[in-house]
Amino acid sequence: MTYGSIDSSYTRRTLTRSARALASLKLDGPLLVGLALIAIYGLIVMYSASGQSLAAVAKSATRLGIGTVAMLLLAQVKPGFLRRAAPVIYLAGILLLVVVDVVGYIGKGAQRWLDLGLFRFQPSEIMKIAVPMMCAWFLHERPLPPSVPALLATVTIIAVPAALTIAQPDLGTGMLITIAGVLVILLAGLQFRIIAALIAIAAIGAWFGWSFLHDYQQKRVLMFLDPQTDPLGAGYHIIQSQIAIGSGGIFGKGWMNGSQGQLEFLPERSTDFIFAVIGEEFGLIGLALLLLLYLFVVGRAIFLAMQTQETFARLLAGSIAVTFFVYVFINTGMVSGLLPVVGVPLPLVSYGGTSMVTLLAGFGILMSLYSHRKLIRS
């Protein structure tokens, strides 16, 4: 087996060489490969979902490119600098949110972005990273699990930007900001009895509030939770997307052969509902493959988070990793009819938005946190 041994040693050498190259770039090979596979898969689907538009594919690829550059740059930034910058970024973000809210109030309309001439900029998008950063910064020096005063302070750090975002109004992003921050607290080791108490309070509050709602208000809430009761309104999307996924079967109808998507029965087919296009054209196998890629990325990210040494790095990295899964679950759950319809794109696959760039930027930070760790433990 000389050929084989030569081959394997050649492979090993190549791998070692590229691993070294990646390490010098402060990148993590497996994570990078996982993200790249998702992105390529996404571009293939995009060609079909956009109605065979190369322009849409090119635009998506451009965004992914910009995101990759952001990831590369952020991976070079030292964690210590990130930590010190956290409060500045956070406060600047709050300021911009206030500006957006005020401009929106004066303009009498929903306002989410600032027009900077060259491009539009959504401060709430920054907050998806800035809030967990600030939480991690705050808990960094403090003993963990957090004491009750520290917990209250962290909750305030989350609540202010979340409220400002929801006021825009952008309930979806506000929720995601909250989740990213809350994940930091949970990862910091908040005691289970406090978690249980908070859940109990929320449940009682919801039950209490429910009994105070009018019939029609209760109906609206129920319709939001179960859109199928409104087949021509909110339910139309979800019914069509379930037909798309269900009709795909195990093997799918084939690339560019999904009638639901191609004949535009499926709304938002290239954006929020692209998961249904995958389900229709590539079937259960295609969806499972995508899910596995996502799980690999999340798993690798959590593994990297566990390798970091400082509290700040751990909490931030952990939050970035788990938040990524939350995005995946909310989108896929919504498209498959498990969750109510909220506008959350499928990470790295859905067309458009700044989310591709911010997600990759987040992974850049995560890689920086991992790769700059001290090799000798103190």
Added chain:
Amino acid sequence: MVANVRIKDHWQEQRLFARRSLIAGGLIAALSLVLLARLVTLQVLRHDYYMDLSQGNRVRIEPLPAPRGLIVDRDGVVLAENRPAYQLELVREEVPDLASTLQRLGALGLVAPDDIDDARKLVASHRSFDSVPIRLRLTDEEIATFAVHRFEFPGVDIRTRLARSYPYGDLAVHALGYVGAISEQDLGRIDRAAYSGTTLIGKLGLESAYERQLHGRNGSREVLVNAQGRSVQRQGAFVPQLRTVAPVAGEDLVLAIDIGVQKAAEEALGARRGAVVAIDPANGDVLAMTSRPGFDPNSFGRGITRVEYQALLDDIDRPLFDRALRGTYPSGSTIKPAIALAGLAYGEVKPEERRFCAGVYRLPGSSRMFREGRGGRHGAVDLRDAISRSCDVYFYDLSNRLGVDRLAAFLAPFGFGSVTGIDIGGEKPGLLPSREWKRKAFSRPEDQVWFPGETVNFGIGQGYFLVTPLQLAHYTSILANQGTSYQPRLVRALRDPATGTLHPVAPVKGAQITAVSPEQWHIVMEGMANTLRGRGTAAATAGRNMTYAIAGKTGTAQVFSVGQTEKYDEKTVPERLRDHSWFIAFAPAEAPRIAVAVLVENGGFGSTGAAPIARKVMDAWLLPENR
């Protein structure tokens, strides 16, 4: 710094984070399994169900238009009905090139060249999958032409729909109104959902005023269509539950109009321009209402072309103009019975008191002279004579004594200066002048003063005072009723088309005139009855060979202008500057069953122009051989 201060324990915190990360990993795995289970449910367990749904099967809702209510006369003679007609319809999303399609249809003569632009706008204003009628009532030849070329026009097809038909053509056309294709403006004011499937809408008269009742409620039917949009019975194993909601036909209108009286009025007017309104004083029923010349409403339902419509608009006789409701004219002497009543009610005149008419009246303290309209002199006349012989001098003096304020106040309850409230739209209120009106109507201060001479003219129905034929008929019915008034109405009852049950419309009573005593009403009635007897102004015309007693009054209105939109035409001017001819009457005089007002534009004296027409209308209603 004593005991209780917690310090960071890095090892312990790292272990804590690791535990939490593992919990997170476990939750992620669990949620992923839930998701996978959901996907397996959709894609494996319920795959067949969703496959059927997706296989190009979809349910389309097709409207079932409700048949429009009929319009019948008081005895059930059908005046407006629905007949199947062939029309050309177009579905925008199935047409490759709308502009060229319309152009080619125009070249085949199926759409008039002038209507192409309108058709394009009409199609554009509908949803892309709506079938929009672009041409109504195709002739047999046109159907044949299209059949030959059908393959060149994907998305265009001939459909059978119920179209509106008016069997008597232009009979009572202004009252009935007409229906036409739903225009862009119409779309703005109707509930589009309720009208999906409906192609015609009332445009004028009763068709418009009772649109809601006539329209009914459209139904709908779910049909299974394949990916090409064609209706299919079933496809694959998927047979959905298809629902049908039956349409509810519109209600029929049972009119007060009597076709015999209506025909008599229109035939009597003949080719002359004018209007006739006949009212049953007992309840306000409009027995006949016509404005001549008319037009054929069927041309609108058929899909009138731009050229035809322009011809109607440009016609010097203005056939589209409803003279009965919208034409305002000086009342002429027809107002004299009311002036006489005012004189009696205010005690300014005694019925037997005689005044001398020398053919001229001079305002006290003024040199201005007011002449007898028809020249000549009447000698000594009492109140009855003054009415029957239409003595201007008598009424010049009487109105001067009454004064404009009392005149205006007394005439208002007769419906002058305000709309009568008839149940179709478009009515004009005319003009009841008063000091206050003049102050508001003129801008220059010197014009705002009411002059005594204007009161004098008012007394014989000239000057500012303007009435519509409908108002004059309404007034006549109040005279006939001795002060009791009913709102004129065209619709007596609504009829349920399914059961034939009638839902009568209750007559609406107006204000009662109480200032006049029964004796005074009677005196004026006698004066009007004398108009058709002896030396009365209409004795030789309408009054000949009466078999029942008629009370009437002639009137002659001076012409100031014929119409604002009319073009100047030298040849017609002399005829069109002749006076308008009025006649009002009710009969039988002692127990009136009909009140009539007749206007003949440029018809000369009321006695010769209008009175014979009124007689024919009353004969049609009252003589047994005509019933």
